Amino acid sequence: MHNPAIHRVRPAYALHKCASIFRAHTLLPKILIRRGERSEANHSVVCCKGPNRRLQVGLGRLRLFGLEAKTRLTDASSERLSRQIDFLVLADQLKEVLRQTVLTRTRRQENDAEHSWHLALMSLVLFEHLDDKDVSLLKVMKMLLIHDLVEIFAGDTFCYDVEGVKDQVKRENGAADKVFAILPSDQAKELHALWDEFVEMKTAEARYAAALDRLQPLLLNYNTEGHAWRVHGIKKSQVLQRNKHVEKASKRLWAYAKGLIDNSVAKGYLDDS
């Protein structure tokens, strides 16, 4: 059953690599070692079985997805690309993480990926309303594109869910370690730091990102007759509390948000208490 196209590596080294890469995943795979024909360096074929697919170890590199049958040698450059592609294929799963807000037309639940897109588009269109003019739009966009990736592992926490919010930080920190570790280490570090900055909400970029993350569901709620508010019995005081972060980025947008909240009460979308 020896497949000459599969890389041969020392089992101990491969196992070490498997373990370090699989720390990035929720389910540790069952690791199998098959000893193939002995080569000069006494390498073995190492295969790992994940929950859904058969995985193979390249030269010290677990190839989650990709071209395992085509490449004989994994150089540093294709190692990088392979990790990046693994990350981007995993990111596809953000499209399956559902939020409480619903879309304006069909009123199906919104998912994290399309929500992230909407925020990034908003950051572009509403940029002129920022109070602080020294803001990098590129940094804001990067932040918004990655801000919810942790929810692939941690799930979406409804912002008014008192119980869920309690351990949200712990759950999401663990998830961030997992998700970004899939990337090459320099990129993992960069994106993890960007996510930390988003969560800490101290820089002008993070404040803008947070403001949009509040304003967008407000727009969707207003344009769906307060759908998520009504389902969960949310009150005006809770919405004001949640959305007050908008003021830290833009007085203009905060005035608009407050008007939308008042209007929601006037129209019966939101309970006035």
Add this chain to the structure above:
Amino acid sequence: MHNPAIHRVRPAYALHKCASIFRAHTLLPKILIRRGERSEANHSVVCCKGPNRRLQVGLGRLRLFGLEAKTRLTDASSERLSRQIDFLVLADQLKEVLRQTVLTRTRRQENDAEHSWHLALMSLVLFEHLDDKDVSLLKVMKMLLIHDLVEIFAGDTFCYDVEGVKDQVKRENGAADKVFAILPSDQAKELHALWDEFVEMKTAEARYAAALDRLQPLLLNYNTEGHAWRVHGIKKSQVLQRNKHVEKASKRLWAYAKGLIDNSVAKGYLDDS
């Protein structure tokens, strides 16, 4: 039935504004004029009924969504913000435009909004593989965030649909005029130009955006056992033809894409002809 909070405008002016703004929409609303109490300037309350909601005209400004009951006067600044919000609320509909590719987990059809998010994330992660190093990532991201907005009006055209592709340019040009015209004119101009640049595929930014727009469905197809290819009986030669644009942005990514295509054939996901 006179509501003093509603702006009063001259009917003729309001109708003119209604018409110009509603050119941005697929369905021309039924326009109703109700003459309220005469004011000094002989203004009237003007209401427009769209397909789904009651709309009102502000001071010469149709307020599709927003704070019509709260503001008495529309100054230039809130006029801008109001148009921006209208655009962002309309953009929500991109989440309902379905593509032919399916997601890696549940295999439901992907929509344009989450696809756009995925491309923007890819532009960030794969940036180092560009052949041309003089590329503005911010411009690429803006381009990717807006590149499919026209499909709110024009619908998604499957890239291998020979009939659909014939009038795609005409349909999408008309849609671009509609969708971007909702924004304040300076932004409308900027984003329309950015979309034109994307379509023309002549600049390094547009070539990168186009490459990612090919590579992403390739990744999804590969990771769903060639789902969309098999449903539509797509062949290797068609996929190579469609994806060759990747080479214009990055030889590295093109080599990777070709490997993925070969591997898809080897695994039986794609017909080798």
